Amino acid sequence: TPIAAPDISKCGTNPLSGFRPGESTPTGGDCCPPDSTQIMDFKFPKNETFRVRPAAHLLSPKYIAKFNEAIKRMKELPEDDPRNFLQQAHIHCAYCNGAYTQSSSGFPEFEIQIHNSWLFYPFHRWYLYFYERILGSLIDDPTFGLPFWNWDTPAGMTIPKYFNDPKFALFDPKRNQGHLKGVVDLGYDGKDSDTTELDKVKNNLAIMYRQMVTNATDPTSFFGGEYRAGIEPISGGGSVEQSPHTPVHRWVGDPRELNGENLGNFYSAGRDTLFYCHHSNVDRMWSLWKMMGGKHKDITDEDWLNTSFVFYDENKNLVRVYVKDCLYTNQLGYDYQRVDVPWLKSKP
Template sequence: MKFTCVLLVVLAVLLALNLRVDGAPFPPPQFRLCQSADRCCPPVSQKPPVPFQFQTGLPWRTRIAAQFADAKYIAKYQRAYQLMKALPNSDPRSLYAQARMHCAYCGAAFYYPRSDYSLEIHDGWFFFPWHRMFLYFHERILASLIGDPTFALPFWNWDNQSQGATQGNVMPRYYSERRWSNKSNPLYDPNRNRCALPPHLIDLNSGGGCSGMPDDYLRTENNRLMYNQMVSGPTTPSLFFGSTYRFGWSGGMGGGTLEGAPHGTVHIFTGNPYSRNPYDDMGNLNVAALDPLFYAHHANIDRLWEVWKGMGGRHKDISDPDYLKSQFVFYDENKRLVSVSVGQVLNAGNLRYGYQKVPNPWMNPKAGGMSTASVDGMDMSGQSVEATQCSALANSDVPALIKSSPLLKKSGNILFTTPLTFRVRRLAPTGNRQEILEINNIEIDWTKKAKINAFLFYPGASGSSIDCMEFFGTFAHIPASNHKKKLGYSRSWRLGLTTKLAQLGKSGFSQVVVTLVQVGSNQHIKFGATKIKLEK
């Protein structure tokens, strides 16, 4: 703690001396320096933020799966949002102000003296801890409004494809009904995709709108995507959390596996494609947090962070000091500004909450085509149809496929509506390092949605081929309708190769063949060099 304070004092002195800082923890943003074309800036307090202190006296709270909420809980939950919505917009505890806070942080509205770049929460290693902080204070405000310190948010269990009377992958009706118990329902949002409403299943591979796929197909597809994004794909912390991001650096360089999909795809699928700004509310970062479902969605993302860490091995939190010491600012239930560091929120138990245990059928090795369990101590119960290779290509045919697939240029490559197939040279593996495919300098219209699925050794893949074992990653972008990136902004996309090559039985080839398929969007997606890196 003492070292952190000294480091922040040094950083403040450098700023005061008009020196540019490049590579350090992020200091708490100053709300008075917020600049937002969307009027997203939160209220400015005349008092400086107070340091966050653990509330050890708080009762333990268990966040329950939304599908298991009973009538008593639903009434309490609705009352909390009714009171939050009734607060004036100027009150930092109001739902309007909470949504503006999310919009400001996720819309690059916070600027710092002597830094060339504004703060970016998405598409980098702050995605998980920042949203944990945001949900923590949001939950404490709701609890304070109803006078119940035991209150906890539910989590929308959309990853659970188990069939039965209570299905996690269906939006609970207490969100979708305009009226509930003969009263106006504060959990209802009119700006939602009709195909995301019950009894429809959630499509985790969605490019927006309605999929029209049968339920059994969606369950299988959803399990495949979850297995890839949680088990076979993120085999290192950087693949799960996203790109390194220090003070003075340009942010948003590339998110982790879960941030793109299913996080991004659930946002897009839930938003209304026919609203004035397509995909409002949930599918547009500017207004997503106006929908109470946003918080249940992110509670599940937060839970999945805990699940990923529970798999053991390389599945650990980032220990970089610049990550741990970076700070963000929020309003608490008493309308006080509070500064909290990333290192303070890595252990959910210290924040006095946990999650109801539910099945994770997507963790079943069959979902990824593996013959043995890859994790221990996890509930993998539920249906999971074994994945199979969709390509008829025999290993003896692979050399010819490699030879016929082009190497890409270092810049100017374009993916449109036709799938793009190319080859990439591998590095000689050393020790137990993980191979990672990196696609650099991705450029799109960032005010519009975009989604790409990636496949190995399957040039015949389509957007709906994620039920195939060859599927190995998803790039998904949630738009912010009026937020334009700086000229020249681009992103990278990193995909784990090691586990997938072993599953396909193709670890012995010196090159890989990759096919990219754009799904649910028709952008001219530009990108630069593709290369393979090794990572511990």
């Protein structure tokens, strides 16, 4: 049985939710979205301008300004508007921190957790899809594409500068202050390595090759293990989810905070604007992986394809979406700027 979209009117009533031992982070119950009386079925965008998501480190000043303006407007929306910045961050918290049970699939005793399984890629793709459309609509720009943090290419391996300007809406004070300028460590395990920046770059390219090629030879290794309604997920997250996805979260998260807020923890990750650019690149990896051909194909299991989620769209409508409708970004009206993929040549 596929996991069915949660009933948001029951958000936070999960008796299993509550503080995990040794954890002091809010639980999903604090992240519930406003309720809605109706759910709409998803429709593919039609007669729209195609969106090209650009590399974050290559943005023109004009693009940076509009991106920042869109985020600023999102932050200025009323608190209870589902498109509001914090409401959008809460989506991540709710789907990760135990706010929802699988009651719509008939298993109220099971939680919904969209990490560490084959739900990782499709959930985040849908999440960004709506996020991008909301940003675009707030600045009246239907061509707006969510920039991707191009951490898989040497020139993109630092936090794009404009994220560090305290006057910007893109700014987030809760980041590791020692990491604002240096090369990211795609294998970060909590300790800073003392290698040169050049070695870090080489190391990162090798990690990319390993996780996108060597360790991702078939759908299971790439997407992660099965996760169906009413049974515990099998075998954990896919190659890229484990690394570099998670190390990048931890590398940006602020060690002065109790739980590595913001990017270093599920409940708070969406509060950092960088989250969405990070995930834009993770999502790009799905596209790149499929372009390699051969066994690099989407999962065909019906339970995966028929898993559903709900999100608010740019018109504040609650929309139900299925995994099977997000497999091709072209159909969703966007693609990624074509840039060099240097790690493909980094076979160790």
